[in-house]
Amino acid sequence: MRQIFRLLAKFTSLNPKIQLHLNIMNLIQITTENFRTFHDAARILYQGDSNRIAPLDMEIENIFDPSKNDLFKDGEAIRWILQDDSGHCIGRVAAFINYHKARKSEIPAGGIGFFECIDSQEAANLLFDAGKKWLLERGMKAMDGSINFGENFSYWGVLVEGFTQQGYGMPYNKPYYQKLFETYGFRDFFQQHSYHIDITKPFPERMVKFAEYQASRPGYSFRHYEKKNAGKYISDLVSVFNTTWSDYLEDFTPMTERDLDGVMESAKPVIVEDFIWFAYKDERPVGMVIAFPDLNQVLAHFNGRVNTWVKMLKFMLLKNGKTITRNRVLIAGVIPEYQNSGVIGSLFLQFTNATKSRKHYTEIELSWVGDYNPRMRKVYEQIGAVPKKKHITYRYMLDPAVPFNRFTNERGNSNLRKDSLKKDE
Numbered sequence: 001m002r003q004i005f006r007l008l009a010k011f012t013s014l015n016p017k018i019q020l021h022l023n024i025m026n027l028i029q030i031t032t033e034n035f036r037t038f039h040d041a042a043r044i045l046y047q048g049d050s051n052r053i054a055p056l057d058m059e060i061e062n063i064f065d066p067s068k069n070d071l072f073k074d075g076e077a078i079r080w081i082l083q084d085d086s087g088h089c090i091g092r093v094a095a096f097i098n099y100h101k102a103r104k105s106e107i108p109a110g111g112i113g114f115f116e117c118i119d120s121q122e123a124a125n126l127l128f129d130a131g132k133k134w135l136l137e138r139g140m141k142a143m144d145g146s147i148n149f150g151e152n153f154s155y156w157g158v159l160v161e162g163f164t165q166q167g168y169g170m171p172y173n174k175p176y177y178q179k180l181f182e183t184y185g186f187r188d189f190f191q192q193h194s195y196h197i198d199i200t201k202p203f204p205e206r207m208v209k210f211a212e213y214q215a216s217r218p219g220y221s222f223r224h225y226e227k228k229n230a231g232k233y234i235s236d237l238v239s240v241f242n243t244t245w246s247d248y249l250e251d252f253t254p255m256t257e258r259d260l261d262g263v264m265e266s267a268k269p270v271i272v273e274d275f276i277w278f279a280y281k282d283e284r285p286v287g288m289v290i291a292f293p294d295l296n297q298v299l300a301h302f303n304g305r306v307n308t309w310v311k312m313l314k315f316m317l318l319k320n321g322k323t324i325t326r327n328r329v330l331i332a333g334v335i336p337e338y339q340n341s342g343v344i345g346s347l348f349l350q351f352t353n354a355t356k357s358r359k360h361y362t363e364i365e366l367s368w369v370g371d372y373n374p375r376m377r378k379v380y381e382q383i384g385a386v387p388k389k390k391h392i393t394y395r396y397m398l399d400p401a402v403p404f405n406r407f408t409n410e411r412g413n414s415n416l417r418k419d420s421l422k423k424d425e
Contacts, residue, residue, distance in 0.1 A: 025090070025123060027130055030079035035061065041081050041092040042116045045174075051165050052172045053296045055155070060114065063149050063391040064094070070259070074100045076138075077149050079114075080130055082123055091117035091124070095131035097138055098150040101253060107402060109142035109395070110135040113155060118172070118178060124180040128396075136398050143396040144189060145181070146171065153330045157192045157368070157391025164389075167328040167365040168295045170194065171391065173417060178392070186394035190407040193377060194367035195385035199356050203349060204384050214342040221283075222350050225276035227268065235261050236278050236285035244333040270295060274354035275327055279334070279343045287334035287343045289351045294326040294365065326363040332376070339375065348383050372409045 030038050039057045046052040064079060066072035084090050094114045102108035113132040117124045129405035135143050148155040154169035158177050215222055222369045225233045237253050246252045263270070270293060279287035329351075334343050355361050366385055369376045397404050 002123050024085035025126055026083045027080050027126060028083060029087065030081065035064075035079075037081050038079055038092055038114075041089045044089050045116050045118065049174075051163060053165055053202075054302070055169075056299065056302075063155075064085065069150065071096075071149055071250060074098070075149070078134055080127070082117070082127055090120070091115075091125040091127050093117075093131055094149065095134045097135065097140065098149070102140065104253075107141050107405075108139065109144050110138065110140040111147040112145040113142060113147045113149060115146045115177070117177075119174070119176045119180075121180060121183055125184060128184050132396070132398060141341065141397070141399045141402050143398055145186065145394050145396070146173075146177075147393060148219045153368075157393050159389065159391050162194070162389030165300070166389070167194070167297070167326070167367055168292070169328070169330070170365075170367050170389075176218040181392075181394050184396070186396045187404055188406065189393045189395035191371040192368035193371065193387050194365060194389040194391070195369070196388045197334065197352070197364040197365060197366070197383065197385045198362070199352060200362055201384065203352055204382065207345055207383055208349060210342055211345040215346045215349070219282045220281075220343075220346075221280045222282070222346060223278055224274040224350070224354065225271070225278070226273055227271065230264060232236045233276070233278065237288060237290070239330070240278070240285050240288045240333060240335060243335040261332070267292070272327075274357075275350050275351065277347050277354075279338075279347050281338065281343075287347055288331070288340045289329060289344075289347045290331040290352065291327045291329045291355075292365070293324045294328045294337070295324070297324045297326065325360055326365060327361065328365045328367060330364070330367075344376075345383065346380050348379075352383075369410070372407055 014340050028034070028037075036057075039060065043054065046054075062068040064077055075096060075098045079094040080092065081089055082091035082093075092114065093112055093116075095110060095112050097110040102110065110131075112128070115127065117127060131145070132143060146156075146158050157171060158181055159166070159171060159173050160175075160178045163172075163175060216221065234257055234284060238257050238260060242254045246254065272293060275291040275293070277289045278285055332344065332347070334341075334347075352364065355364060364385075365388075366380055367389070368391065369380065371377075394405075395404065
């Protein structure tokens with residue numbers, strides 16, 4: 001395992017600031033023989049950038065491993081790196097299709113992701129063109145980027161505001177990436193807003209009173225996750241998730257308990273039980289807040305080169321568990337019939353109090369919520385959260401005859417809006 005993730009020595013001395021030769025650029029497909037170069041490409045491009053915390057090589061590699069990623073059962077992916085004529089790595093990109101989702105969408109779309117590039121439109125265009133050609137050959141009508149070949153709470157979006165260290169799973173990139181995407185012709189499909197709560201400050205008094213009142217109403221109860229009863233809470237999580245998100249997305253793919261079992265098992269070493277909360281009405285699960293410690297505060301010390309969780313956990317123990325001062329909310333939701341009941345405020349009060357009980361925690365990151373979800377954005381602001389970062393999910397229309405439409409979460413209209421625009425307007 002160590003050998004699999006050992007870096008190629010020839011890349012360690014490359015300096016991204018050297019004079020690059022762009023007259024001839026070589027696009028090289030990633031294989032099982034050269035996959036390390038995909039990870040090395042990012043390390044080279046971000047040398048000296050303290051804001052970038054490298055994700056684990058093994059975690060990214062698992063996304064592109066058919067034995068680890070179930071999307072390959074009805075999907076495919078490809079990766080490339082880009083070198084200049086001197087052999088210096090100047091970019092990378094992946095392209096992928098979830099055929100199950102594409103078939104259910106009115107506009108079949110594939111994705112590009114894990115895009116990295118020097119500040120050169122010429123180089124970026126070659127990477128975008130590679131993804132475009134590959135997706136067109138497979139019948140796609142749109143190309144979304146930069147996104148993940150997996151769930152949208154990780155590695156999703158192009159950072160355009162808030163160029164500071166990101167929470168675990170949230171992408172970081174150079175400020176010029178926005179220009180590279182938009183100059184090529186990508187358009188703003190939807191915006192992703194990340195909020196932060198300073199928990200050294202009191203929870204808004206008005207919200208506390210309302211949340212406490214809601215929690216005391218007959219039939220309501222709030223409980224946190226317990227590893228010893230993992231099966232029950234996994235079932236409750238799946239129930240809330242499917243009921244909430246299927247209500248408005250036509251291309252929604254239901255989550256199964258099997259999907260979640262493996263995720264929760266692998267995450268067991270870093271799960272904090274009272275960072276995961278559920279709301280119940282007459283014992284029916286109606287809402288949840290799912291958060292984890294922000295492991296990026298630990299990963300910052302490894303530059304992506306950790307090939308076992310054991311090493312990371314040992315590091316955490318050496319630091320007495322106080323290296324991490326922030327947690328990240330990945331998912332928060334309430335089923336439709338209770339979305340105006342105040343349940344979400346009560347959930348956040350329970351969760352925030354649990355976080356505050358650990359004195360070394362000072363901050364909560366809520367990432368992310370889409371611009372198409374003003375209700376949740378309002379809730380975040382009511383509990384004292386402030387916007388800190390913004391990512392954009394871009395869409396490029398592969399077929400210029402197909403109208404471009406910003407994303408909306410209205411059921412029956414998942415990809416279309418009345419104010420649709422064509423690409424060349």
